[in-house]
Amino acid sequence: MRTGIATVSISGDFRSKLEAIAAAGYAGIEIFEQDFIAFDGSPQDVGRMVRDHGLDIMLFQPFRDFEGLPEPLRAKAFDRAERKFDLMQALGTDLVLVCSSCHKQAIGGIDRAAADFHELGERAARRGLRVGYEALAWGRHVNDHRDAWEIVRRADHPNVGLILDSFHTLSRKIDPETIRRIPGDKIFFVQLADAPLIEMDLLYWSRHFRNMPGEGDLDVTGFMRAVMATGYQGPISLEIFNDQFRQGSTRGVARDGYRSLVALIDDVARAEPALHIDMPALPARVETTGVAFVEFATRGAEARALEQTLATLGFTQANRHRNKAVSLWQQGDIRIVLNEETTGHADHSWNARGTSVCDIGLQVRSAKDTVARATALGIEPFSQPIGPGELDIPAIRGLSGSVLHMLDSGSGLDHVWEAEFGATDSPKGAGLTRIDHLAQTMSYEDMLSWTLFYSTIFDMRKSPMVDVTDPDGLVRSQVVEAPDGALRITLNGADTHRTLAGRFLSESFGAPVQHIALATDDIFSSVTALIAKGFTPLPIPQNYYDDLAARFDFPPGLMERMQALNILYDRDDHGEFFQVYSKAFAGGLFFEIIQRGSGYRGFGAPNAPFRIAAQKRLRQVKGMPST
Numbered sequence: 001m002r003t004g005i006a007t008v009s010i011s012g013d014f015r016s017k018l019e020a021i022a023a024a025g026y027a028g029i030e031i032f033e034q035d036f037i038a039f040d041g042s043p044q045d046v047g048r049m050v051r052d053h054g055l056d057i058m059l060f061q062p063f064r065d066f067e068g069l070p071e072p073l074r075a076k077a078f079d080r081a082e083r084k085f086d087l088m089q090a091l092g093t094d095l096v097l098v099c100s101s102c103h104k105q106a107i108g109g110i111d112r113a114a115a116d117f118h119e120l121g122e123r124a125a126r127r128g129l130r131v132g133y134e135a136l137a138w139g140r141h142v143n144d145h146r147d148a149w150e151i152v153r154r155a156d157h158p159n160v161g162l163i164l165d166s167f168h169t170l171s172r173k174i175d176p177e178t179i180r181r182i183p184g185d186k187i188f189f190v191q192l193a194d195a196p197l198i199e200m201d202l203l204y205w206s207r208h209f210r211n212m213p214g215e216g217d218l219d220v221t222g223f224m225r226a227v228m229a230t231g232y233q234g235p236i237s238l239e240i241f242n243d244q245f246r247q248g249s250t251r252g253v254a255r256d257g258y259r260s261l262v263a264l265i266d267d268v269a270r271a272e273p274a275l276h277i278d279m280p281a282l283p284a285r286v287e288t289t290g291v292a293f294v295e296f297a298t299r300g301a302e303a304r305a306l307e308q309t310l311a312t313l314g315f316t317q318a319n320r321h322r323n324k325a326v327s328l329w330q331q332g333d334i335r336i337v338l339n340e341e342t343t344g345h346a347d348h349s350w351n352a353r354g355t356s357v358c359d360i361g362l363q364v365r366s367a368k369d370t371v372a373r374a375t376a377l378g379i380e381p382f383s384q385p386i387g388p389g390e391l392d393i394p395a396i397r398g399l400s401g402s403v404l405h406m407l408d409s410g411s412g413l414d415h416v417w418e419a420e421f422g423a424t425d426s427p428k429g430a431g432l433t434r435i436d437h438l439a440q441t442m443s444y445e446d447m448l449s450w451t452l453f454y455s456t457i458f459d460m461r462k463s464p465m466v467d468v469t470d471p472d473g474l475v476r477s478q479v480v481e482a483p484d485g486a487l488r489i490t491l492n493g494a495d496t497h498r499t500l501a502g503r504f505l506s507e508s509f510g511a512p513v514q515h516i517a518l519a520t521d522d523i524f525s526s527v528t529a530l531i532a533k534g535f536t537p538l539p540i541p542q543n544y545y546d547d548l549a550a551r552f553d554f555p556p557g558l559m560e561r562m563q564a565l566n567i568l569y570d571r572d573d574h575g576e577f578f579q580v581y582s583k584a585f586a587g588g589l590f591f592e593i594i595q596r597g598s599g600y601r602g603f604g605a606p607n608a609p610f611r612i613a614a615q616k617r618l619r620q621v622k623g624m625p626s627t
């Protein structure tokens with residue numbers, strides 16, 4: 001399948017757009033007229049430049065307000081079309097997108113519009129060009145692909161076809177299954193866009209909030225399945241109007257778009273096995289069963305302090321690594337690695353960020369498949385030289401330079417602890433059993449990229465975004481998780497450095513792990529045991545517990561026990577949730593200990609503002625800026 005992207009979808013000047021589009025792997029572009037007009041060079045120059053980048057001009061667009069006009073406007077519209085045909089020939093493209101008219105004087109009538117398109121088809125045919133008709137969701141008379149198709153059908157011209165755009169169909173809640181009735185060879189082009197479900201004016205929604213397939217809430221996969229079922233053989237192209245993308249990283253947005261298309265085509269191919277879809281095979285989304293380890297880059301006094309923190313959290317140090325300045329800390333199924341190496345990735349991380357999480361290990365069904373799928377999605381594999389007796393553990397680059405390693409049991413990679421550390425069984429410690437979730441902090445504008453990253457490689461879904469209030473701003477939080485909750489990652493997007501998350505981010509870069517949530521089956525006994533080891537929970541004020549008592553009915557004594565240990569509480573329709581926070585270390589990292597009642601699906605979001613306020617108070621006490 002050939003893939004394309006409209007030049008409006010990404011930021012930058014025309015040349016940098018082309019470079020990014022070619023580097024990401026697309027076969028071609030849709031030239032948006034505005035981009036051409038703003039460019040200082042002849043149409044021949046533009047055509048040459050595009051082809052020099054190895055790209056095709058798949059489409060020129062848009063040609064507006066064409067059909068159904070009264071004379072003399074009608075004749076003028078044909079004159080305009082002839083000029084644009086000249087331009088297309090100079091550019092070297094044979095297809096123009098005509099979007100349904102929004103003209104105040106446009107007269108409705110399917111046959112009138114069909115007659116106009118027949119004549120346009122005649123004129124296009126004389127020059128070897130083709131015309132595609134797209135129903136805009138807000139078109140004056142035509143705003144539904146079924147009506148546009150009827151006009152194309154009646155225009156009855158080989159050079160006139162239909163253009164489908166997932167946004168226009170899905171935003172109006174038109175059933176995409178209706179596309180299956182259209183002959184595939186009369187569909188000349190397919191544009192794809194997703195969007196978050198927001199109630200707003202269609203035109204405004206379309207021009208500002210579209211995003212990449214899989215990033216929003218529309219059923220783009222259902223739409224594409226219907227398109228492919230028609231026998232459509234043409235290109236699929238992203239047409240994304242998005243304010244954030246227009247100011248975002250040109251290359252990053254182009255890469256995300258390509259990733260979204262590869263994942264979408266793969267989803268369609270799997271959902272419609274009877275169709276022959278021409279694409280390189282890639283392994284299915286990989287199942288994950290949890291966080292296998294979290295690795296910190298650290299050094300010297302900071303390393304000793306972190307060891308102290310881990311000891312108060314009930315961890316025990318297993319042996320050191322056979323070749324490296326690396327130690328393993330274990331408790332239950334939790335493994336934390338402290339890396340003090342002065343070369344390689346951990347060293348880079350240490351130099352850039354000081355003590356920080358430099359590597360996340362995921363337990364997956366197949367490590368090899370993970371790297372193969374990620375590579376097909378345009379993600380870089382990662383490797384470092386391996387020493388004697390070390391396992392070659394497959395790894396990928398996350399976004400902004402982070403690293404994720406993959407362990408599986410099928411190929412024995414999860415024996416790394418015995419092989420490289422001589423580690424024996426993990427102690428029970430204070431009863432912390434596993435990593436429940438990791439929280440990554442990032443700039444708000446990176447959230448869609450990270451959501452797409454996890455949800456296209458792994459069998460993980462995103463849940464709706466929630467707002468978390470910090471006394472100094474808003475943080476947006478989105479969860480990506482495996483269907484059974486075995487792996488959960490919360491992505492927290494900060495807009496301003498005044499929030500606690502934003503401050504943490506400003507002292508780092510990329511999407512650092514800010515907190516690690518450790519599960520226990522009995523939070524009261526675990527926290528009591530930890531306090532005996534010197535753990536100090538984040539203090540939670542009386543007002544919180546007064547409010548809790550007003551909101552919930554607790555069995556006698558429970559609230560007092562929570563308060564005594566600074567445990568926070570939440571409940572949903574499925575179960576109860578208890579959580580305790582550690583104090584922050586290393587510039588704002590912290591641990592959380594949780595007990596998740598069976599079925600509770602959340603993360604204690606209602607408690608987040610009180611946790612953040614408590615953390616900020618502690619910073620003030622320490623004489624640091626409160627934000």
Ligand SMILES: O=C(O)c1ccc(O)c(O)c1
Pocket residue numbers: 061062097099134136165191206207239
């Ligand atoms: O917003 C618009 O005007 C517009 C133009 C061309 C398109 O293909 C489209 O989907 C929308």
Ligand SMILES: [Mg+2]
Pocket residue numbers: 134165191239
């Ligand atoms: Mg469109």
